[in-house]
Amino acid sequence: MRPAFAVGLVFAGCCSNVIFLELLARKHPGCGNIVTFAQFLFIAVEGFLFEADLGRKPPAIPISVCIKSSASADQHFQLSSVLWAATWNRYYAVMVTMFFTVSVVNNYALNLNIAMPLHMIFRSGSLIANMILGIIILKKRYSIFKYTSIALVSVGIFICTFMSAKQVTSQSSMSENDGFQAFAWWLLGIGALTFALLMSARMGIFQETLYKQFGKHSKEALFYNHALPLPGFIFLASDIYDHAVLFNKSELYQLPVIGVTIPIMWFYLLVNVITQYVCVRGVFMLTTECASLTVTLVVTLRKFVSLIFSILYFQNPFTLWHWLGTLFVFIGTLMYTEVWNNIGTTWSQPQKDDKKN
Numbered sequence: 001m002r003p004a005f006a007v008g009l010v011f012a013g014c015c016s017n018v019i020f021l022e023l024l025a026r027k028h029p030g031c032g033n034i035v036t037f038a039q040f041l042f043i044a045v046e047g048f049l050f051e052a053d054l055g056r057k058p059p060a061i062p063i064s065v066c067i068k069s070s071a072s073a074d075q076h077f078q079l080s081s082v083l084w085a086a087t088w089n090r091y092y093a094v095m096v097t098m099f100f101t102v103s104v105v106n107n108y109a110l111n112l113n114i115a116m117p118l119h120m121i122f123r124s125g126s127l128i129a130n131m132i133l134g135i136i137i138l139k140k141r142y143s144i145f146k147y148t149s150i151a152l153v154s155v156g157i158f159i160c161t162f163m164s165a166k167q168v169t170s171q172s173s174m175s176e177n178d179g180f181q182a183f184a185w186w187l188l189g190i191g192a193l194t195f196a197l198l199m200s201a202r203m204g205i206f207q208e209t210l211y212k213q214f215g216k217h218s219k220e221a222l223f224y225n226h227a228l229p230l231p232g233f234i235f236l237a238s239d240i241y242d243h244a245v246l247f248n249k250s251e252l253y254q255l256p257v258i259g260v261t262i263p264i265m266w267f268y269l270l271v272n273v274i275t276q277y278v279c280v281r282g283v284f285m286l287t288t289e290c291a292s293l294t295v296t297l298v299v300t301l302r303k304f305v306s307l308i309f310s311i312l313y314f315q316n317p318f319t320l321w322h323w324l325g326t327l328f329v330f331i332g333t334l335m336y337t338e339v340w341n342n343i344g345t346t347w348s349q350p351q352k353d354d355k356k357n
Contacts, residue, residue: 003289007298009282011305017275018120018306022314023268025110027250032107033236034243035272040103040226040233042273043280047223059224060217091210092224098203100229104236105196112189113182116310117318118164120303122193124329125157127336129201137205149335156328161190163321218284300333 024031048054110119131150134140168179168186207221233240246265253264286295307326311318 002285003294006282006285006289009278010286010298010302013275013278013280013282014302015306015309017272017279018116018310019313020268020272020275021107021110022116022310024265024272025116026314027265027268028243028246030108030111030239031243031246032110033104033233034240034247035269036103036107037233037236037240038269038273039276040230043222043277044227044230046277047219047227051219051223059220060214091214092228095203095206095210095221096225096228098199098206099225100232102196102200102203105192105199109189109192109196112192113168113186114189114193115164115316116314117307117316117322118160119193120307120310121160121326121329122157122190123197124303124333125153125197126200127153127333128157129197130204133198133201133205137202145338146336149332152328152332152335154332156325156330156332159325159328160322163319163325167317218287222280222284300330304330 021035024035051057052059106123110116114122128150131140131142131146135142165183165186168183211217247269248263248266250263250265252261253267254261255267283295283299286298290298304326310316
């Protein structure tokens with residue numbers, strides 16, 4: 001029952017999250033910072049209440065290094081004291097900085113002429129970044145099969161990116177100068193997504209080494225990764241405030257059941273934040289309840305469903321070349337995770353057991 005519930009959470013939460021993110025970005029493309037801040041704040045408050053137990057539960061991965069010293073009675077007065085000198089722990093400092101940067105850059109890329117379908121397809125290229133950094137940093141070597149699968153993903157992303165670039169430059173409603181400016185912003189968006197991909201892959205490697213040293217503490221890491229970066233949003237406060245003002249000016253929407261009327265952009269943001277939390281919790285539950293094969297299949301299928309919905313419901317331009325590129329990306333992803341071999345093993349195991357019986 002729990003695996004089925006987890007799959008339901010992933011599809012309901014993650015797919016709904018993408019829908020409401022696109023609703024926000026279509027109305028105000030530059031709203032990435034306020035969306036990121038709201039998501040971080042919600043998960044941080046929830047984690048503080050339930051994971052950190054209002055701050056009473058100490059973290060398994062230390063946030064600070066404490067040095068204890070005391071004064072003895074041999075000194076001029078009878079007094080014992082304990083001095084705690086806390087220094088920022090480099091583990092969480094590095095991980096939080098990378099996570100904050102990746103989250104902000106990914107959401108803000110939507111303000112740089114990046115369409116939502118391309119955004120989703122491009123982020124599926126995390127396997128490429130993981131392999132590149134794995135070779136450079138961890139000195140890993142991969143099989144020809146995995147290199148082939150990554151080549152397939154790379155070709156797919158290149159096709160989608162190239163066709164999207166043609167759409168940006170061929171918009172007839174723009175003058176030559178405006179068209180060049182739009183293309184320049186689009187190139188900047190592609191650069192931002194590429195940077196976020198590489199940074200995310202580096203964070204994954206760092207987390208892997210961190211968990212080997214301290215053990216896996218996913219819930220704790222989720223809380224601290226969202227709580228500790230909150231002061232960083234001070235640097236984005238002006239942009240967040242400007243978009244809060246724009247949200248207040250949006251058309252009114254009456255909430256069902258309770259009948260309260262609020263600006264519709266705040267409603268979109270509220271649902272986006274809640275579904276983001278449901279999505280994260282669903283993936284976490286799925287990883288604890290199911291094998292990695294199941295997790296890979298569910299997450300890949302979820303991305304495909306989100307992409308299809310975005311294309312059909314929002315009528316995003318998507319040519320035959322885009323479909324071909326998308327097919328390459330998803331086939332390459334499944335090849336890399338060796339889904340076919342695992343499925344074959346799963347099916348052959350019951351047959352072997354039947355023969356023994």
